[in-house]
Amino acid sequence: MSDDSSEVKPEYFGFLLVPNYSMIAFSLAIESLRMANRASGKTLYHWYIYSLDGDSVSASNGLEITPDDSIDNAREMKICFVCSGVEVASNWSKSLQFALRKIASRNNMVLGALCTGSYLLARAGLLDGYKCTIHWENIASMREEFPKAQFSDDLFQMDRDRITCAGGQASLDMMLKIISDTHGARLAAHISEQFMCERIRGTEDRQRVPLHLHLGANQPKLTEAVTLMEANLEEPISLDELSSYVGISRRQLERLFQKHLNCVPTRYYLNLRLSRARLLLLQTSKSIVDIALACGFISAPHFSKCYRDMFGTPPRDERRKLQILQKNSVSNIAS
Numbered sequence: 001m002s003d004d005s006s007e008v009k010p011e012y013f014g015f016l017l018v019p020n021y022s023m024i025a026f027s028l029a030i031e032s033l034r035m036a037n038r039a040s041g042k043t044l045y046h047w048y049i050y051s052l053d054g055d056s057v058s059a060s061n062g063l064e065i066t067p068d069d070s071i072d073n074a075r076e077m078k079i080c081f082v083c084s085g086v087e088v089a090s091n092w093s094k095s096l097q098f099a100l101r102k103i104a105s106r107n108n109m110v111l112g113a114l115c116t117g118s119y120l121l122a123r124a125g126l127l128d129g130y131k132c133t134i135h136w137e138n139i140a141s142m143r144e145e146f147p148k149a150q151f152s153d154d155l156f157q158m159d160r161d162r163i164t165c166a167g168g169q170a171s172l173d174m175m176l177k178i179i180s181d182t183h184g185a186r187l188a189a190h191i192s193e194q195f196m197c198e199r200i201r202g203t204e205d206r207q208r209v210p211l212h213l214h215l216g217a218n219q220p221k222l223t224e225a226v227t228l229m230e231a232n233l234e235e236p237i238s239l240d241e242l243s244s245y246v247g248i249s250r251r252q253l254e255r256l257f258q259k260h261l262n263c264v265p266t267r268y269y270l271n272l273r274l275s276r277a278r279l280l281l282l283q284t285s286k287s288i289v290d291i292a293l294a295c296g297f298i299s300a301p302h303f304s305k306c307y308r309d310m311f312g313t314p315p316r317d318e319r320r321k322l323q324i325l326q327k328n329s330v331s332n333i334a335s
Contacts, residue, residue: 115167
């Protein structure tokens with residue numbers, strides 16, 4: 001993939017590690033930049049590791065990393081990511097707040113967060129008015145504690161000079177988006193192939209938040225209804241049958257869905273089937289007709305209309321876009 005005909009000015013990224021940070025989120029971010037350099041044959045990125053005081057920092061898995069310097073001595077960067085993980089609240093301090101606000105005040109600086117690093121940015125007042133995200137375990141408490149920040153269940157969120165991601169593999173998805181925006185989708189697809197990643201997830205993808213966190217333990221009937229829906233995607237059961245299985249009236253079931261999931265049962269069921277269809281479309285070679293049938297649609301045209309209404313593009317176009325990316329990636333590897 002190398003092309004030495006043009007000079008590229010490297011971009012500098014910084015990573016501020018706090019104790020018990022998520023190693024997987026951090027490693028995937030670093031590895032994405034390394035692979036971008038290797039695959040392109042150019043030095044597209046440099047990265048530097050910082051801690052608050054310059055001392056070594058242990059990840060949540062116990063592995064320790066010695067940083068390049070303290071954050072007070074950080075050089076100019078395009079993006080500085082705050083890397084955190086478990087027990088994030090215990091890492092808060094006035095000195096950290098000062099350091100984060102100092103970084104944010106730099107001209108043309110983008111401030112980012114991996115995993116629960118979003119908590120530290122929010123507590124420093126640096127996510128007020130921004131769209132942002134964090135790991136699903138923390139979403140509910142973050143919305144309550146920081147109402148001025150707009151937390152969602154997105155895998156990652158890019159809003160002006162703030163970039164946040166939910167952690168885990170979402171760190172890879174986010175970095176591939178950053179690389180794609182700067183150096184093109186072909187390079188991002190090649191990196192994805194090298195890491196044996198089935199597909200690059202985008203900003204339209206959501207975290208899979210466990211249902212019990214949405215509902216709590218006080219809604220067993222609703223949880224049972226959704227579980228039945230998830231087990232019957234190929235041959236959807238009627239709302240009357242569903243309410244009968246659960247042991248409440250249809251009207252009661254409708255009220256539960258509206259109150260706790262903010263939609264009618266039929267709409268929730270349709271969204272489940274379409275989400276499953278999208279996974280099959282992007283991760284298998286099944287025909288669109290077979291996917292439609294496997295997800296309970298009586299015809300391909302009806303499936304295509306519902307799919308377009310939900311995702312904004314017909315299933316045929318979605319698969320064609322994926323095939324183009326895969327073709328480009330294969331040709332890049334061959335070259």
